[in-house]
Amino acid sequence: MSEYKGVMVLGEITEGKLAPITIELLGIGRRLANDLGEELSLLLMGGKAGVLAREAIAYGANKVYVAEDSLFDEYNSDTYTQWISNFCQKTMPSILLIGHTDIGCDLAPRLNGRLRGGLAMDAVNLSIDPSTKLLVSTRPIFGGNAYAKVVSRFARPQMATVRTKIFPPAERDDSRQGEIVSVAEKVDPSIIKAKVIDRIKEEFEGVKLEDAEVIVSGGHGIGSAKNFELLWELARLLGGTVGATRRACDEGWVPVTRQIGQSGKVVSPKLYIAVALSGAMSHIVGCLGSKCIVAINKDPEANIFNVAHFGIVADYKEVLPVLIEKFKEQRSP
Amino acid sequence: MHTIVCIKQVPDPEIPPAKFKIDPVAKKVIPPPGVPPVISVYDERAVEAACRLKDKHKGKITVLSLGSEKATDVVRHAISMGADEGYVLQDEAFENLDSFGTAYVLGKAIQKIGGYDLILCGRQAADWGAGQVGSILAEILGLPIITLACDIQVEDKKLKIKRILKDGFEIVEAPTPAVATVSSEIGLPRLPAGVALMLARRKQIPIWKAKDIGADLSELDPSKVHTEITEIFIPTRERKCEMIPGATPAEVATNLVSKLVKLI
Numbered sequence A: 001m002s003e004y005k006g007v008m009v010l011g012e013i014t015e016g017k018l019a020p021i022t023i024e025l026l027g028i029g030r031r032l033a034n035d036l037g038e039e040l041s042l043l044l045m046g047g048k049a050g051v052l053a054r055e056a057i058a059y060g061a062n063k064v065y066v067a068e069d070s071l072f073d074e075y076n077s078d079t080y081t082q083w084i085s086n087f088c089q090k091t092m093p094s095i096l097l098i099g100h101t102d103i104g105c106d107l108a109p110r111l112n113g114r115l116r117g118g119l120a121m122d123a124v125n126l127s128i129d130p131s132t133k134l135l136v137s138t139r140p141i142f143g144g145n146a147y148a149k150v151v152s153r154f155a156r157p158q159m160a161t162v163r164t165k166i167f168p169p170a171e172r173d174d175s176r177q178g179e180i181v182s183v184a185e186k187v188d189p190s191i192i193k194a195k196v197i198d199r200i201k202e203e204f205e206g207v208k209l210e211d212a213e214v215i216v217s218g219g220h221g222i223g224s225a226k227n228f229e230l231l232w233e234l235a236r237l238l239g240g241t242v243g244a245t246r247r248a249c250d251e252g253w254v255p256v257t258r259q260i261g262q263s264g265k266v267v268s269p270k271l272y273i274a275v276a277l278s279g280a281m282s283h284i285v286g287c288l289g290s291k292c293i294v295a296i297n298k299d300p301e302a303n304i305f306n307v308a309h310f311g312i313v314a315d316y317k318e319v320l321p322v323l324i325e326k327f328k329e330q331r332s333p
Numbered sequence B: 001m002h003t004i005v006c007i008k009q010v011p012d013p014e015i016p017p018a019k020f021k022i023d024p025v026a027k028k029v030i031p032p033p034g035v036p037p038v039i040s041v042y043d044e045r046a047v048e049a050a051c052r053l054k055d056k057h058k059g060k061i062t063v064l065s066l067g068s069e070k071a072t073d074v075v076r077h078a079i080s081m082g083a084d085e086g087y088v089l090q091d092e093a094f095e096n097l098d099s100f101g102t103a104y105v106l107g108k109a110i111q112k113i114g115g116y117d118l119i120l121c122g123r124q125a126a127d128w129g130a131g132q133v134g135s136i137l138a139e140i141l142g143l144p145i146i147t148l149a150c151d152i153q154v155e156d157k158k159l160k161i162k163r164i165l166k167d168g169f170e171i172v173e174a175p176t177p178a179v180a181t182v183s184s185e186i187g188l189p190r191l192p193a194g195v196a197l198m199l200a201r202r203k204q205i206p207i208w209k210a211k212d213i214g215a216d217l218s219e220l221d222p223s224k225v226h227t228e229i230t231e232i233f234i235p236t237r238e239r240k241c242e243m244i245p246g247a248t249p250a251e252v253a254t255n256l257v258s259k260l261v262k263l264i
């Protein structure tokens, strides 16, 4: 097992830049590598990966592996799994960190299956056990009702997909030195079995959920797609957007891409107004990072009141219209 | 068209969080008394996806559940929805398996059944939610895997799967046989009709042991586990909710707005 050394981050490139999650992973990866007294490396894949290598060193990588192949510009499960598993068998990282992103969620478990490593998905905390030197990953279980610490004693690499925006981005220091290694191995495109033939980007009305400062989120208690109009009205007034629980999405009242929670989006607006939703932990984990949570629910026992900062026990149909009026008054004195 | 669906029986995940209790020493969850376990949510939607394919192309659905003998309940539930056959995999050697062990056992049973076009799993189990079994299973069987499916079409032995992304969708084409993991966006599961429920109750559900599927027990040896849980805990959260006073909705609304002006 001692042949496996160092912490490796699997980098992602979005719009020609290091993805925010990659900079976050370099931050936590640096800490883990320091605790182990080992190296931090980064793997960057894509036709133009090379230009980002210096920057990655400034963010704390000791070594950047660059696989400059334009075949990697678009993620494909078959090629990525094959190529990265070969690469890991050669470089033998002890720890492999991957973002809990579209790519990571698909790639990590399959890569784990191929490498026969030990993987924790959706990690919200990572540390090195001081006595065993093992990676300890904390991840939600039972829909976020509880958390588990997971270790991998026997299998390598120790892998985790890490939730976005949990760790602060690494600090940039352009005086840092590091090594850039270009990896020549090409991938054989004939191994591709599953092909992406189309990508459909959902056009969002107004701001994106992840960028919104105000989110008005509705649950099953809203009752219909038409009633969601009221939430839209409030959201537009406050320059925000609308989110929903899974039950509301299931009913088809709101597009599925607006689902917030463990299996939807993780958001952290300044203001999160939770309307007629019970506050199941699997929903709450998606909005706990909000600065202020306001809950409107007719059931005083609803769990949402355990996490909200301000609460109103009432039928939302009575409260929202007047709330909209009051905000209008306050905005146009 | 033969679809195999892997379904897990889990403690009801929809109990109120206040009723959710753990035993931190045993590292187990204490199921709330009187609340029966259910089919894991995504797995029920995987059964739904299989039923939609059967509605369109005819064929057969087989379900598999690794668990206790009580898992016959979730197998019966799947049968009442439209599955044709179901098996429970139960053996002392199958207790406390990690994702690799689970995928190994499911893979052995799938190889025994054979003759399949598609294997469906949930994207993640509603209990421990490792989110890995489908992908590891695909690797064990050497099959393509498409994760997070929200629509599945088959034509001429070719799959066309719509999968969910953070800000949209993508369409993936793959040959059969393949594995897919199903996400909730596929839509609500059907409600079984009364007759189907009755027939499902009478259905024989064979229980397969390690030897029935030719499982190599050395593969399941505890010293081979890939991941171990060393601790479980419920984060403590102080309730700090300030209830907004007011005799009428208008008063409440005014009070709330005055609290929020600083913020937005």
Ligand SMILES: Cc1cc2nc3c(=O)[nH]c(=O)nc-3n(C[C@H](O)[C@H](O)[C@H](O)COP(=O)(O)OP(=O)(O)OC[C@H]3O[C@@H](n4cnc5c(N)ncnc54)[C@H](O)[C@@H]3O)c2cc1C
Pocket: A143, A218, A219, A220, A221, A222, A244, A245, A246, A247, A248, A259, A260, A261, A262, A263, A264, A265, A275, A276, A277, A278, A279, A280, A281, A282, A283, A286, A296, A297, A298, A299, A302, A314, A315, A316, A317, B013, B014, B041, B124, B125, B126, B127, B129
């Ligand atoms: C593995 C797993 C992952 C999951 N992932 C997610 C996820 O990512 N996101 C998610 O949201 N859910 C997720 N869920 C589902 C989650 O457990 C809950 O089922 C869901 O969040 C409940 O939605 P809800 O609050 O809208 O509905 P309910 O729980 O039915 O709550 C409705 C609420 O509305 C209130 N209400 C009704 N009428 C009114 C009214 N007129 N005025 C005021 N209040 C009213 C009721 O008092 C009640 O509290 C997941 C579940 C599992 C098992």
Ligand SMILES: Nc1ncnc2c1ncn2[C@@H]1O[C@H](COP(=O)(O)O)[C@@H](O)[C@H]1O
Pocket: B006, B007, B008, B009, B040, B042, B043, B064, B065, B066, B067, B099, B102, B106, B120, B121, B122, B123, B124, B125, B126, B128, B129, B130, B131, B132, B133, B134
């Ligand atoms: N014990 C089990 N029996 C049958 N299927 C299972 C079992 N455990 C996991 N699965 C399948 O694998 C999926 C993912 O599980 P997991 O990786 O544990 O989150 C589930 O949604 C099921 O489809």
